Amino acid sequence: MESAVWLRDAVCCRGGFPALAGVDLDVAEGEILLLRGPNGAGKTTLLRLLAGLATLDGGRGTVLGCDLQSDRRALRPHVGLLGHDLMLYEDLTVGENLRFFAALAGASGAEVRGALERLEVASRLHDVSLRRLSAGQRKRVATAVLALRRPRLWLLDEPHAGLDESGRGAVNRLVRDAAGSGATVVLASHEAPAAAEVATRTVHLAGGVAVSRDAEGASPPAEVPDA
Amino acid sequence: MREVLLVAAKDLRIELRSRVLLFQVAPFAVATLVLLGFALDADRSALRHFSAGLFWVAVLLTALLAAQRSVAVEHAGRAADALLLSATGPARIFAGKALALAAQLAALELLLGVAMVVLYDARIEHFGLAVASAAAATVGIAAAGTLYGVLAAPLGVRETLLPVLLLPVFAPVLIGATRAFGDALGTAAVNGWAWFGLLGLFALVYAVFGALAYGPLLEAET
Secondary structure: OOEEEEEEEEEEEEOOEEEEEEEEEEEEOOOEEEEEOOOOOOHHHHHHHHOOOOOOOEEEEEEOOEEOOOOHHHHHHHEEEEOOOOOOOOOOEHHHHHHHHHHHHOOOHHHHHHHHHHOOOOHHHOOOEHHHOOHHHHHHHHHHHHHHOOOOEEEEEOOOOOOOHHHHHHHHHHHHHHHHOOOEEEEEOOOHHHHHOOOOEEEEEEOOEEEEOOOOOOOOOOOOOOO | OHHHHHHHHHHHHHHHHHOHHHHHHHHHHHHHHHHHHHHOOOOHHHHHHOHHHHHHHHHHHHHHHHHHHHHHHHHHHHHHHHHHHOOOOHHHHHHHHHHHHHHHHHHHHHHHHHHHHHHHOOOOOOHHHHHHHHHHHHHHHHHHHHHHHHHHOOOOOHHHHHHHHHHHHHHHHHHHHHHHHHHHHOOOOOOHHHHHHHHHHHHHHHHHHHHHHHHHHHHHHO
16 A cells, blocks of 8 residues: 655754654555654644644655655645644634635535535534634634645644534544545544544654554555655 | 735735724824824924825834734734645735735725825825825835735744834835825925836835745745
């Protein structure tokens, strides 16, 4: 199976501190990988690195065939990231946020409605400013925006945090559907029961390195750039 | 062009929704013009004589607030990351944000223009020159404000750093626009169209430089 993610000895510094201090990681296409680890283990930095938003300061890596040293910009349109910060506009309404990001992604109005229904965002909220919503409702809207982009790689940082039971179920259904359609999912979560329901494999991070991973990893991509 | 308009419309919609421009920036602009009038001791002939310079000082101080606001909407909630993850090129993001800032500045200049006529008894003698020089100055201010805004964005002290960076950059605009407006108002015996040329050059340089430099600077923000 082809690798969606391939990292060798990956180092990523944030403010001079090595948040990732030599991570080896393989994720196969269509896999749902759960990242676990204590606070400060480097999970968020790893997700931002895989999104092409953080720089690879050492080691080698490819994501969806794009080299993380030289090709980050080509990678980004194919990646969807749900972070701690929801990357939405607080002063716009739910509908305005969705329409803006849908227009950038080339998604149709039907796809917007479909994403909202799947995340169970009530239609009465469409004209409500994002800043008036609860944390859980905002998370649902941000997840709907991510789904609209139809990414090949889903990167979810604590996707279940702040969600009620039905919200967690909706996120898990979305993750399963994405993987079922060939997308790869990497999620970091402290909500072990909810995340374990969908994950096909778990990797533990501690101190900026992967401390355990399955021996059955994906094979390296056909073309691996020279160091 | 579609993505430029999308980004611009989004920024303008945020301003309409938040009403920061209406209830904070616009009153600040008028208050600046009033205070500058007080500084000249309400001498109406002096006010009229210096109205072009006072108008553009008020515009530039107001532009600092508008540029800060333009950066802040992308910084809050890391919305800039969402733009980076879209397929939209950084030059188009820059153009969209600069276009929205220019539109806001144009509205504020209209308000200040009316205030200048009412408070300073200014009279526009060459309307075409006034509009053309205001348009060129506005594009230059918006382009420079957008560019320096993203430059200061990753720094924790951007609220205080941005004015320090921008005011020296705005100096040629202040000089050129004051001279051009002085001619348009009939208060300065200069060739206003020559100063309009300087403003146009400033706008062109910052529009091109901004389109090229915005991407690397936005990357640095991540």
